[in-house]
Amino acid sequence: MMQIPCPFCGPRNESEFxxxxxxxxxxxxxxxxxxxxxxxxxxxxxNPLGPVQEQxxxxxxxxxxxxxxxxxxxxxxxxxxxxxx
Amino acid sequence: xxxxxxxxSLLRHGINRHTTWAPAWRxxxxxxxxxVIVIGAGGHGLxxxxxxxxxxxxxxxxVLERGWLxxxxxxxxTITIRSNYMRDASIPFYVKSxxxxxxxxxxxxxxxxxxxxSMIDVIQNYPMMRDRRRRQHIMDIYGSxxxxxxxxxxxxxxxxxxxxxxxxxxxxxxxxVHTDAAINRHDAVAWGYARAIxxxxxxxxxxxxxxxxxxxxxxxxxxxxxPRGVIRAPKxxxxxxxxxxxxxxxxxxxxxxxxxNLTAFVSEPVKPLVDxxxxxxxxxxxxxxxxxxxxxxGGAPDPGQSFRRDIKQTVFEDTVSAMLxxxxxxxxxxxxxxxxxxxxIAHDASxxxxxxxxxxxxxxxxxxxxYKAIPAGGLTLAHLVATxxxxxxxxxxxxxxxxxLDYVMETGTTTAR
Numbered sequence: 001m002m003q004i005p006c007p008f009c010g011p012r013n014e015s016e017f018x019x020x021x022x023x024x025x026x027x028x029x030x031x032x033x034x035x036x037x038x039x040x041x042x043x044x045x046x047n048p049l050g051p052v053q054e055q056x057x058x059x060x061x062x063x064x065x066x067x068x069x070x071x072x073x074x075x076x077x078x079x080x081x082x083x084x085x
Numbered sequence: 086x087x088x089x090x091x092x093x094s095l096l097r098h099g100i101n102r103h104t105t106w107a108p109a110w111r112x113x114x115x116x117x118x119x120x121v122i123v124i125g126a127g128g129h130g131l132x133x134x135x136x137x138x139x140x141x142x143x144x145x146x147x148v149l150e151r152g153w154l155x156x157x158x159x160x161x162x163t164i165t166i167r168s169n170y171m172r173d174a175s176i177p178f179y180v181k182s183x184x185x186x187x188x189x190x191x192x193x194x195x196x197x198x199x200x201x202x203s204m205i206d207v208i209q210n211y212p213m214m215r216d217r218r219r220r221q222h223i224m225d226i227y228g229s230x231x232x233x234x235x236x237x238x239x240x241x242x243x244x245x246x247x248x249x250x251x252x253x254x255x256x257x258x259x260x261x262v263h264t265d266a267a268i269n270r271h272d273a274v275a276w277g278y279a280r281a282i283x284x285x286x287x288x289x290x291x292x293x294x295x296x297x298x299x300x301x302x303x304x305x306x307x308x309x310x311x312p313r314g315v316i317r318a319p320k321x322x323x324x325x326x327x328x329x330x331x332x333x334x335x336x337x338x339x340x341x342x343x344x345x346n347l348t349a350f351v352s353e354p355v356k357p358l359v360d361x362x363x364x365x366x367x368x369x370x371x372x373x374x375x376x377x378x379x380x381x382x383g384g385a386p387d388p389g390q391s392f393r394r395d396i397k398q399t400v401f402e403d404t405v406s407a408m409l410x411x412x413x414x415x416x417x418x419x420x421x422x423x424x425x426x427x428x429x430i431a432h433d434a435s436x437x438x439x440x441x442x443x444x445x446x447x448x449x450x451x452x453x454x455x456y457k458a459i460p461a462g463g464l465t466l467a468h469l470v471a472t473x474x475x476x477x478x479x480x481x482x483x484x485x486x487x488x489x490l491d492y493v494m495e496t497g498t499t500t501a502r
Contacts, residue, residue: 019388
């Protein structure tokens with residue numbers, strides 16, 4: 001089972017977490033952004049054979065949200081939580 | 086000319102101890118150019134090549150397959166054929182696909198072991214009941230079938246369903262029956278199409294992975310690069326399921342697709358026990374019993390994007406515990422094997438079938454549970470590739486719908502939640 005490093009609780013089983021979706025770049029201002037960039041922000045996420053950044057919620061633990069970089073080929077966590085954001 | 090399969094031919098070759106059967110398809114030498122290249126000899130790629138030859142007379146076509154015929158997602162699914170979708174744009178397409186499947190054995194002269202057996206949704210929640218009723222009203226318009234039944238009737242039709250009683254956390258409140266639903270034999274679909282393509286002059290090249298799409302100086306697609314050399318074609322169709330973005334990014338295209346892993350597992354064979362497809366949207370699993378007697382069981386997709394074709398322990402445990410809540414007697418079953426298939430899901434959970442910004446490059450992607458869509462998906466993509474215009478059944482599923490924010494939100498996919 002995947003072990004996700006919680007900034008408060010340390011590495012915990014994936015079953016304690018709920019998946020929170022991919023991390024998206026900041027929302028652009030729809031009034032000034034180009035149509036192309038706006039629809040890209042709304043509909044596209046990176047889909048690499050490699051690391052993706054995503055959010056997890058330690059819902060059956062301390063309740064914090066955190067983000068990790070996880071490799072989509074191996075489930076290896078290549079970068080641990082930033083600051084528990 | 087391909088030899089027809091019949092009782093008589095079985096007898097004739099049987100007399101010769103089955104040593105005289107001709108190969109069902111050739112392995113011709115790879116040419117350096119074709120009129121159309123189809124990437125991926127899965128269900129959608131093969132169906133596309135089949136309809137290019139049959140409906141449009143295009144036979145200078147190569148289907149390129151990374152692995153072996155019938156070894157991709159066509160072998161990594163739960164062979165469920167159905168048309169109980171929600172959107173006006175989706176239902177007619179799936180109704181057509183179910184009809185094409187029903188005619189496939191005769192059309193391809195290959196026994197698909199098609200078994201029309203109904204799907205019963207076991208409902209444990211009134212909001213879900215309302216959702217099904219809403220779907221029923223839309224499906225009625227387009228000739229699909231959905232019918233409400235009582236809890237008593239659900240239990241009469243599925244005797245093994247002994248859980249979900251009045252004391253359960255989620256008691257069974259009723260069901261919905263989709264009588265068009267069927268299962269068939271996935272290998273036969275791949276082999277039947279391959280044999281038909283070959284007999285009409287098309288070529289299938291296994292062990293030929295495409296490493297890169299090639300774009301000419303004018304911006305048009307020029308061909309593909311493979312370890313067996315560059316192959317040129319003015320039209321290239323990408324039908325590679327989860328790896329769509331991996332390929333299209335080689336010509337700088339971005340698509341609103343995420344790759345997910347969807348898993349299933351089978352039990353040891355047991356005597357006939359369940360004769361319908363059971364779908365439990367509230368508990369979060371579905372199952373059917375194969376002709377061999379195994380229960381074929383599926384659940385939710387893995388959380389997050391994944392290119393791993395395996396099963397996660399968490400998903401397996403969730404699915405099994407959900408199943409045991411309704412089928413407690415299955416606790417004694419032993420499991421034989423499990424698999425995962427990676428597929429891509431679009432932003433609105435509906436498929437994308439369109440010519441891309443690279444002229445001559447076509448994609449068919451976002452098939453969440455694409456097995457049921459194979460024949461109609463091939464029919465419509467062949468129409469688009471041959472004529473340059475979308476097939477009427479696929480008009481809504483363009484790439485441009487994301488540019489116009491004209492989504493086709495589809496929650497008719499069983500496990501996309």
